[in-house]
Amino acid sequence: xxxxxxxxxxxxxxxxxxxxxxxxxxxxxxxxxxxxxxxxxxxxxxxxxxxxxxxxxxxxxxxxxxxxxxxxxxxxxxxxxxxxxxxxxxxxxxxxxxxxxxxxxxxxxxxxxxxxxxxxxxxxxxxxxxxxxxxxxxxxxxxxxxxxxxxxxxxxxxxxxxxxxxxxxxxxxxxxxxxxxxxxxxxxxxxxxxxxxxxxxxxxxxxxxxxxxxxxxxxxxxxxxxxxxxxxxxxxxxxxxxxxxxxxxxx
Amino acid sequence: xxxxxxxxxxxxxxxxxxxxxxxxxxxxxxxxxxxxxxxxxxxxxxxxxxxxxxxxxxxxxxxxxxxxxxxxxxxxxxxxxxxxxxxxxxxxxxxxxxxxxxxxxxxxxxxxxxxxxxxxxxxxxxxxxxxxxxxxxxxxxxxxxxxxxxxxxxxxxxxxxxxxxxxxxxxxxxxxxxxxxxxxxxxxxxxxxxxxxxxxxxxxxxxxxxxxxxxxxxxxxxxxxxxxxxxxxxxxxxxxxxxxxxxxxxxxxxxxxxxxxxxxxxxxxxxxxxxxxxxxxxxxxxxxxxxxxxxxxxxxxxxxxxxxxxxxxxxxxxxxxxxxxxxxxxxxxxxxxxxxxxxxxxxxxxxxxxxxxxxxxxxxxxxxxxxxxxxxxxxxxxxxxxxxxxxxxxxxxxxxxxxxxxxxxxxxxxxxxxx
Amino acid sequence: xxxxxxxxxxxxxxxxxxxxxxxxxxxxxxxxxxxxxxxxxxxxxxxxxxxxxxxxxxxxxxxxxxxxxxxxxxxxxxxxxxxxxxxxxxxxxxxxxxxxxxxxxxxxxxxxxxxxxxxxxxxxxxxxxxxxxxxxxxxxxxxxxxxxxxxxxxxxxxxxxxxxxxxxxxxxxxxxxxxxx
Numbered sequence: 001x002x003x004x005x006x007x008x009x010x011x012x013x014x015x016x017x018x019x020x021x022x023x024x025x026x027x028x029x030x031x032x033x034x035x036x037x038x039x040x041x042x043x044x045x046x047x048x049x050x051x052x053x054x055x056x057x058x059x060x061x062x063x064x065x066x067x068x069x070x071x072x073x074x075x076x077x078x079x080x081x082x083x084x085x086x087x088x089x090x091x092x093x094x095x096x097x098x099x100x101x102x103x104x105x106x107x108x109x110x111x112x113x114x115x116x117x118x119x120x121x122x123x124x125x126x127x128x129x130x131x132x133x134x135x136x137x138x139x140x141x142x143x144x145x146x147x148x149x150x151x152x153x154x155x156x157x158x159x160x161x162x163x164x165x166x167x168x169x170x171x172x173x174x175x176x177x178x179x180x181x182x183x184x185x186x187x188x189x190x191x192x193x194x195x196x197x198x199x200x201x202x203x204x205x206x207x208x209x210x211x212x213x214x215x216x217x218x219x220x221x222x223x224x225x226x227x228x229x230x231x232x233x234x235x236x237x238x239x240x241x242x243x244x245x246x247x248x249x250x251x
Numbered sequence: 252x253x254x255x256x257x258x259x260x261x262x263x264x265x266x267x268x269x270x271x272x273x274x275x276x277x278x279x280x281x282x283x284x285x286x287x288x289x290x291x292x293x294x295x296x297x298x299x300x301x302x303x304x305x306x307x308x309x310x311x312x313x314x315x316x317x318x319x320x321x322x323x324x325x326x327x328x329x330x331x332x333x334x335x336x337x338x339x340x341x342x343x344x345x346x347x348x349x350x351x352x353x354x355x356x357x358x359x360x361x362x363x364x365x366x367x368x369x370x371x372x373x374x375x376x377x378x379x380x381x382x383x384x385x386x387x388x389x390x391x392x393x394x395x396x397x398x399x400x401x402x403x404x405x406x407x408x409x410x411x412x413x414x415x416x417x418x419x420x421x422x423x424x425x426x427x428x429x430x431x432x433x434x435x436x437x438x439x440x441x442x443x444x445x446x447x448x449x450x451x452x453x454x455x456x457x458x459x460x461x462x463x464x465x466x467x468x469x470x471x472x473x474x475x476x477x478x479x480x481x482x483x484x485x486x487x488x489x490x491x492x493x494x495x496x497x498x499x500x501x502x503x504x505x506x507x508x509x510x511x512x513x514x515x516x517x518x519x520x521x522x523x524x525x526x527x528x529x530x531x532x533x534x535x536x537x538x539x540x541x542x543x544x545x546x547x548x549x550x551x552x553x554x555x556x557x558x559x560x561x562x563x564x565x566x567x568x569x570x571x572x573x574x575x576x577x578x579x580x581x582x583x584x585x586x587x588x589x590x591x592x593x594x595x596x597x598x599x600x601x602x603x604x605x606x607x608x609x610x611x612x613x614x615x616x617x618x619x620x621x622x623x624x625x626x627x628x629x630x631x632x633x634x635x636x637x638x639x640x641x642x643x644x645x646x647x648x649x650x651x652x653x654x655x656x657x658x659x660x661x662x663x664x665x666x667x668x669x670x
Numbered sequence: 671x672x673x674x675x676x677x678x679x680x681x682x683x684x685x686x687x688x689x690x691x692x693x694x695x696x697x698x699x700x701x702x703x704x705x706x707x708x709x710x711x712x713x714x715x716x717x718x719x720x721x722x723x724x725x726x727x728x729x730x731x732x733x734x735x736x737x738x739x740x741x742x743x744x745x746x747x748x749x750x751x752x753x754x755x756x757x758x759x760x761x762x763x764x765x766x767x768x769x770x771x772x773x774x775x776x777x778x779x780x781x782x783x784x785x786x787x788x789x790x791x792x793x794x795x796x797x798x799x800x801x802x803x804x805x806x807x808x809x810x811x812x813x814x815x816x817x818x819x820x821x822x823x824x825x826x827x828x829x830x831x832x833x834x835x836x837x838x839x840x841x842x843x844x845x846x847x848x849x850x851x
Contacts, residue, residue: 113319115326116348116666117373117454120417124443124453127436142321155370159803160326160347163318189366192358192817193351194810195802214454294804300796349801351817353786354810358817389695519725519775532724538696538749604697604742604751606726617729617740630729632742640778669801 101235104148104174105228107136111147113167115154118181118214122153125217135224144170149227150204151220155183155190156197168204174238176231178223179206182213189213304332304342311339314651318347322425322655325665327639331646331654338646338654343639348669356629361387361461361596364629368616369455371631372667375414377407378609379667380459382616383629385540385605387461390598390620398586399463400542405579406449406458407607408572409476413442414610415565415572416490418662422562423494425659426503434490441479448472462590468583476580483573491566504559508645508657511556518641522612522634523564524661528556534608546578558660565610565662597624611635611662633667672698672750678719679752683710688757699753704766707739707756714743714752715772721745722752725773730783732813737764737789759789761812768793786811 114122126132126140141147144167156164168177179200182188187198200206207230210223296302307313311334318326326347332340352371356364364383369376381403388395395403416439420432443453448471450458458465494500510520512528525532533550535543551567553560598620606615612634619628638661645657671693679691679700686709688701702710714722722743731738737759743752759766768791770777780791781800788809791797799806808815 111319112321117370119325120373120454123432124436124440127433127440129437129440154325155348155350157347157349159349160318163347167319189370190350190355193355194815194817195349195351216453298796298798301798346799346801346803351810354815354817516723517774519773519779521724521726537746538744538751601694602699602740602753603695604727604753606751613726615727615742617727617742619731628729628731630727630731630740632727632729636778636782637775640775644774 098235101174101231101238105231105235108149108176108224108227108231109139109141109147110137110149110151111144111167111171112140112142113150113152113164115152115156115160116181116183118153118183121214121217122151122180122220125220130217130221132221132224135221135228137224144168145172147171148174149176149178149224151178151180152184152200153180153214155181155188156200156203157195158197159195161197161203164200165203176207176227177204178208178210178227180210180212180220180223181215182211185209185211301342304330304340307332308334308339310334316654320655322421322659324421324658324663325668327658327663327665327668329654331651333651336650336652338649338651341643341646341654343642345639345665345669348665350670352670353629353631356626358625360624361598361626364626365459365461366455366457368629368631369457370666371633371670372609372611372614372635372664373454374417374664375410375610376454376456377403377410377458378607378614379631380456381407381607382605382614383618383631384459384461385607386603386616386618386629387596387598387626389603389605390601390618391461391592391596393462393590393592395463395541395590396587397542397584398467399588399590401579401583402464402468402588403459404541404543404546405576405583406446406456406464408575408579409442409446411610412569412572413439413446415569416442418565418610418659419490419494419562422504422558422656422659422662423500425655426500428494428497428500431490431493434493438486438490441475445472445475445479448475460589461596462592463588467588476576480573480576484570487566487569487573494562501559503653503656504562504660505555505557507558507653508649508660509555509557510641510645514644515556515641518644519637520612520634520641521637522609523561523568524612524638524641526550526552527560527564529554534606534613538606540605540607545582546575548572548575548578558657561660561662568610595624597622606632609634611664611667612638631670633670635661635663635665635667636670639663639668671695672748675748675750675752682713682717682720686710693750696750697753698748698750699755701755701757703758704756707769708767708771710754711741711769711772714745714754719747721747725769725776726751728769728776728779728783730787730789730811732761732787732811734813735761737761737787739766739783739789741769764789765792767791770794785809788812 114120124130126138132138137149144150148171150168150171152164168175177200179185183190183196184200184206187196190196191198197203208223208227210220212219215223296305311332314331314333316327316329316331318328328344328347330342330344331338332342350370352367356367359367364387365380368379368383371379416435420435423431446456447453448469449466450456451466452458510524510528512525512530515525515528515530521532521534529552531537531550531552534540535548536550548571551564551571553564600620600622602617602619604615604617606613608614613632614634615632617628617630617632618626621627639658642658642661646654649657673693675698676691676693679698680687683700683702686702686706688703691698691700693699714720722745724744725741726744727740727742729740729742731740736757739756739759741754741756743754745752756766764787766789768776768780770780770791770793777794777796778800780794781797783789784791784794784797785799785801786809798804802810
């Protein structure tokens, strides 16, 4: 495909062309710097999509209660932006996680978040022929509060991105995310569409990518076994995980 | 962020400032936590229907069944207006799976259409391919070879059986039964492995081509098909008996979501939902296409119009589909499976409409060509989209627990609804 | 093509049709203007010699110069599909009367056409967006709404911003982010 030179339209051009396109404001996200070949910053949507009723909730200003760890709470690690209690409390369970992650790996409960066609293959992976119950993952929880894994199965549209992020935030930690299907890995066959998100790693951290359109249930089983391996290999170190369009090292 | 609107006149009074909320005074605790009332939706109503729906009557409340819910149709958001347990009105909110297929098709070749429209009704992908392909063949004035037509009908009817098997599983799941979906997935897995041997894919087959089909019948497909056919009728009868002989299922589903034929015609419903109300409209007989005139099969019709009738009708259609498959295998002619067409298709400028009878209803495609190698417009008419409208007429008066059951009985697929 | 149907249509609606009734394969096509929609479709629906009681599809079309709305109807009296093309809608403010008084099922089809094209259906009680979020400002299926792919081939190539994507192999090695506690 030939590279079209990108340039800023002048104010008269902007006024002259009727603005029916979706590129509102003519300000694309950090992409059209001329000559730049850097990978664009992933669009990480912070939780401005949803705000709690109480502005003081979710460490929005509540000071650290445990005084001897208040110093930790004041550091950057202790003040993370996703939905969790203040960062002090995460130090304590981390040591227990070394053992607990071994147990969690064999009982990863997915959230029912089938969006589109891949959901059918996810259901096929859950039913008798490709039984997922033998991995301990049969209970597909309807509520995110009870789920461990978010298997995003199906195309993510911009309208659904908000609710999906809300689901992800509502899941208690430790939580993992599996991008099932091409549409969630990279946008898939809908990459050039005006209403889809090109891969869910633009909005949430992904641990395992299962490509395919749709991936066979055996493929999803392979992906989940990789996730189990990942959970066991990184036990106790869940907070230090990669966020962004990367493939985690050592997996 | 929530806008601060003044509390409603009937809201409980706030606790005086400075007092500790008492643990055993729920009013005070609640009032301190939720002291704002955000109207749904968070903007003034813009249409007459929105104003009618989003105005609460006495004792009514809104319940949001959000885009993620345990029902298996997909991402559908339904705002329910409830009076206690009874549904007064519903407002389905679509678009959570809108992928812009029609726009993408306009920017691609004619052949690439097939892979783009596959995931619309992902459970019955072959019908999603069939309609646009037939429309393009009308634009090109191309005649499909008879063997290809027979293979299309054969694979289509297999897909219909798989789709109805899934319907049975989901309908029971939404009524609370967890076993039938496991049984129906066994059946679906067998059929889908068969189709994978034929087309290469378990779902989203990408099998039909403009002028024929992609690959001929092969040994693995035929051996799996023969193996399955020898067990098929018994297996299907067992699946149906599992539900039909379950008193809870029958009593819950009968009388649920009754539609009469005038309402169904007014809502432009087609397919099994229309046939369950007594109108014997099936495109395979009323407006025959492909080689259906040469095949012998019946069109089951029922008159009750409730969910049980829709379910029983689809199960009878499965048996008719097996009859059709038998005849296709008997009468399969020899010959090519693709018409001779140039690689780069440039149909003459014109318009063509084609409709096929999918498992959910009439699946149509309206194609406009402007003489170039890209389609000018492809409009897909999806039956699930139409049937979801009728839910608004069916749900009021029913209990909340029946909401998803009625929706499941109409068999919508959100990929098709949202395109 | 059902020539008897074409003759009946031309005889009944000769004052409002824009040209003769055409057809090909199993479809008959007539063209009318926006003002005649309600009369023509009501006649097609109610009169026993036509009896087009089933609306199969309601589509919007943007031809580049004008907008059209296309209805596909089915009747038990004929073996053809009938296509009614309502043409001549302007691209700036397309308005057309709604047919929800005949078929309540056309309400959502008209909503979809409004969402994708911006065509206003007068008489539709619920004309709001159905696929795109309610605060979306564009109409995606219009011909002046460009996807990044076809912007490069459009007459406006280079004038509007095109989302440039970069392949990951070009990325500098230090760009990948890792977070740590």
